Amino acid sequence: MPSERERIVIIGSGASGLPIASQIRKETKEKDITVITTGTHIAYSPCALPFVLHGVIPDFESCIMKTPADYEAVGINVLTQTTVESIDLETQRLETTAGVIPYDTLVIATGSYPFMPPIPGVDAEGVCVLKTIEDAQQIEKSLEGVENAVIVGAGAIGLEVGSAMIARGVNVTVVELLPYVLPLILDPDMAQLVHNHLMDIGARVICGAAVSEVLTDEAGKVRGVVVADEEIPCQMVLMSTGVRPSTKLAKDAGIETGSSGGIVTDSSLHVKVGREYLPNVYASGDCVEVIKDFTYQRTISPLGTSAYRLARVVADNIMGRNSYLLPFTSPNVCVVGQLQVGSVGLTTHTAKSSGIQTTSRVGSGPSAARYYPKRHVITSKLIVDNSRRIVGGQIISDGSGVKCRIDTLSVAMASKMRVDDFAHVETCYAPPVSALVDPLTLTAQSFFDVC
Amino acid sequence: MPSERERIVIIGSGASGLPIASQIRKETKEKDITVITTGTHIAYSPCALPFVLHGVIPDFESCIMKTPADYEAVGINVLTQTTVESIDLETQRLETTAGVIPYDTLVIATGSYPFMPPIPGVDAEGVCVLKTIEDAQQIEKSLEGVENAVIVGAGAIGLEVGSAMIARGVNVTVVELLPYVLPLILDPDMAQLVHNHLMDIGARVICGAAVSEVLTDEAGKVRGVVVADEEIPCQMVLMSTGVRPSTKLAKDAGIETGSSGGIVTDSSLHVKVGREYLPNVYASGDCVEVIKDFTYQRTISPLGTSAYRLARVVADNIMGRNSYLLPFTSPNVCVVGQLQVGSVGLTTHTAKSSGIQTTSRVGSGPSAARYYPKRHVITSKLIVDNSRRIVGGQIISDGSGVKCRIDTLSVAMASKMRVDDFAHVETCYAPPVSALVDPLTLTAQSFFDVC
Numbered sequence A, B: 001m002p003s004e005r006e007r008i009v010i011i012g013s014g015a016s017g018l019p020i021a022s023q024i025r026k027e028t029k030e031k032d033i034t035v036i037t038t039g040t041h042i043a044y045s046p047c048a049l050p051f052v053l054h055g056v057i058p059d060f061e062s063c064i065m066k067t068p069a070d071y072e073a074v075g076i077n078v079l080t081q082t083t084v085e086s087i088d089l090e091t092q093r094l095e096t097t098a099g100v101i102p103y104d105t106l107v108i109a110t111g112s113y114p115f116m117p118p119i120p121g122v123d124a125e126g127v128c129v130l131k132t133i134e135d136a137q138q139i140e141k142s143l144e145g146v147e148n149a150v151i152v153g154a155g156a157i158g159l160e161v162g163s164a165m166i167a168r169g170v171n172v173t174v175v176e177l178l179p180y181v182l183p184l185i186l187d188p189d190m191a192q193l194v195h196n197h198l199m200d201i202g203a204r205v206i207c208g209a210a211v212s213e214v215l216t217d218e219a220g221k222v223r224g225v226v227v228a229d230e231e232i233p234c235q236m237v238l239m240s241t242g243v244r245p246s247t248k249l250a251k252d253a254g255i256e257t258g259s260s261g262g263i264v265t266d267s268s269l270h271v272k273v274g275r276e277y278l279p280n281v282y283a284s285g286d287c288v289e290v291i292k293d294f295t296y297q298r299t300i301s302p303l304g305t306s307a308y309r310l311a312r313v314v315a316d317n318i319m320g321r322n323s324y325l326l327p328f329t330s331p332n333v334c335v336v337g338q339l340q341v342g343s344v345g346l347t348t349h350t351a352k353s354s355g356i357q358t359t360s361r362v363g364s365g366p367s368a369a370r371y372y373p374k375r376h377v378i379t380s381k382l383i384v385d386n387s388r389r390i391v392g393g394q395i396i397s398d399g400s401g402v403k404c405r406i407d408t409l410s411v412a413m414a415s416k417m418r419v420d421d422f423a424h425v426e427t428c429y430a431p432p433v434s435a436l437v438d439p440l441t442l443t444a445q446s447f448f449d450v451c
Helices: A017-027 A046-054 A067-071 A133-142 A158-169 A188-201 A248-252 A304-318 A348-353 A403-414 A418-424 A437-450 B017-027 B047-052 B068-073 B133-142 B156-167 B188-200 B248-252 B303-320 B347-351 B403-414 B439-450
Strands: A004-011 A029-038 A076-079 A084-088 A093-096 A099-101 A105-110 A112-114 A148-153 A169-178 A204-207 A211-215 A222-227 A230-233 A236-239 A241-247 A270-275 A276-283 A332-336 A338-345 A358-366 A377-385 A390-397 B004-012 B030-034 B074-080 B084-088 B093-096 B099-102 B107-110 B112-115 B147-154 B173-174 B204-207 B211-216 B222-227 B230-233 B236-239 B244-245 B271-272 B274-281 B332-336 B339-345 B358-367 B376-385 B390-397
Touching: A017 A029, A017 A067, A017 A076, A017 A304, A029 A248, A029 B030, A046 A112, A046 A158, A046 B004, A067 A076, A084 A248, A084 B358, A105 A304, A133 A236, A148 A158, A148 A230, A158 A169, A158 A188, A158 A236, A158 A304, A158 A332, A188 A204, A188 A332, A188 A338, A188 A377, A204 B017, A222 A236, A276 A304, A338 A403, A348 A358, A348 A377, A348 A390, A348 B084, A377 A403, A377 A437, A390 B030, A390 B248, A403 A437, A403 B403, A418 A437, A418 B084, A418 B403, B017 B030, B017 B074, B017 B303, B047 B133, B047 B156, B068 B074, B084 B358, B107 B112, B107 B303, B147 B230, B156 B173, B156 B188, B188 B204, B188 B332, B188 B339, B188 B376, B188 B390, B248 B358, B274 B303, B332 B403, B332 B439, B339 B403, B347 B358, B347 B376, B347 B390, B376 B403, B376 B439, B390 B403
Parallel strands: A004 A029, A004 A105, A029 A076, A105 A276, A148 A169, A148 A236, A169 A204, B004 B030, B004 B107, B030 B074, B107 B274, B147 B173, B147 B236, B173 B204
Antiparallel strands: A084 A093, A093 A099, A112 A241, A211 A222, A222 A230, A270 A276, A332 A338, A338 A390, A358 A377, A377 A390, B084 B093, B093 B099, B112 B244, B211 B222, B222 B230, B271 B274, B332 B339, B339 B390, B358 B376, B376 B390
């Protein structure tokens, strides 16, 4: 009698769920794989959505990379528009809107949802969030006739959508509760460059103030917001105030969540129930609590790249390779108007709040030789701890050159490199593509400038 | 009675000589600094010259960054058109065409000169080299009326000038003695991409063959070259067959040179005479023998970036900080037509010739999300040794993204990172500027792909 095939069920079709399914299928045909999602579209890039709204990506279809049929064709069963109602860890069965689904191995990759601040009027027509393709399509539809929009929250998505709206002729006001834009990834000095650019492209930016109310007209449509004592008229509000891990399903099943709100796992991503980590139940993606490098704080890292990193560990372990998760520096980059903005590791603020004393330097330099006709200004900030290890970096360019420099810093930080060593690393040079001394190297060297 | 000021004399005004002068002057006004050069122009970028010939940099003046007067203004004495005829290490004096110049501390930064293969006709009118701004001006002048040109040597400068000439409507034939283009920095598989591109933009490329003779007309002007049994008609020949360290002056003074031809130094860059390293005489730049990382071979590293790295060590030591030179991976990038081509560390060939067993992988991926309208193909090759340390990398792009990725590899190699760790380093992502998984990461991951 042949042994029964292992049934792997993955809840969630995002940047963790699908890569796990694909990786396992690439390696073996001997397992059944089912992916369950409440959505209609799968395998699209949520990070692309602001750029579709901007018009630089021609349409929403373009950012859908695969269909359920593409997965079926390689033997991955995808159930769309299907909600998992409960997980029974004892009997290893899911109650779903498509019936009971048994599993041998379960992956909880339920992702995250947009946080909505509890303010009056937040449910009004014209108040949007941007998380799914359906959200973006809703925004696209609602944008018609919008003259003024308010973006609540000056994070990456808020600013990317804000600059998209400006490009489409909408008057945009950005309201950020914290004292500066991109507060989770930048320090105030670097944030000022983004703030200035937002103003240059025509945005109004209000920091250090909350939206206390969304005002509506008689039809229940948004007509403005209240910020401090001011009424700002608008026909659309984008709530871009962060995400929270989607863990209700896991919690209801008795799976532990941590102080960050994310699902607690061991470093192999097995979930925890009571005192035990379940060998056949994994969590992956935005819903997982991970460890932040250098501070060892528990956090979630809701980036596509983080989801993919988690997915690799889960897939490795399901395939029997003991793979484990390292702490996160969460390198990231966003494009706001003409600016590229990136960061990795700790900000001065996050370091300080974890009791890590830091020193930092900011420097600027050109992306190409200074006599070369086309070049950009690369401004970089490096943050080092008491042992002069690089614990954080922030880079802004008015054109290009951020993504790879953040990656370079990420490699340096993964090696626990000291800034002194980083400043002496050889870099390459040709006039069209660089200055003789890279701007990032100059900033590193400024830590031990003797004059 | 005040103590006499230390007299620092630097022979050479290139990418090592001038930075040493500037760094010392930035730190102190208490030393006399004199820079001596045979040239007229100083402080220009030799790497820019092909791009002036190409027309993308408007003129030669643009790439001159400072004049002797600029240096005089900060108290650095620059003697141009002055030849040092001999160094007397005993009396600490130089015989020069401007008279006798005494020194307390001497820096020999005499650079390198273009190697001319000893073939008949090599001295003919129309045979050029490209090293100095005067050389480039000569080429610019000679180019008028040239229909066909032959580039001898498919190194970076040869190919950059070749593609500049093609852009100006000249028929170009590249002749390389070794079996493939860019043989010092690429392996044959990666070189093929450059070869194909050269053909795409209209060049003829002949590899594995030598120019045995330069043919001249009755007036002594170039009329062709002989390659194997073929006569190739041309009105200009660029000899781009590498450089040799300029060490005659040093050798005549009794200073030791090594198997590479470069001046032997200790790791603080003091020169060697007999069994002794002279505490007050340094060598810096292209004329110095350095150590190649991973193989520990003696070599010269004739790159602007290497010259600058050497300069920092010399300046540090002159200022009393004990600074020492690490081995070189010599990261480099060049721009050939629309291609950016970079490399760092060992090629498969240089590893093998040093007895290092290597494994390599080649992979390609997009520079932006695959649904993003503008993107390039990044092809990368990674070379690892038996302990899976990365010992070399080669990257080619049809648009951008080479320079910083080579730098990323350089950081990884400086940290002696294993490819397994490199493949797990977090990288950042936003659709306009990257794919979710960086192409370089994909190549690293392919070393342990299980399928």
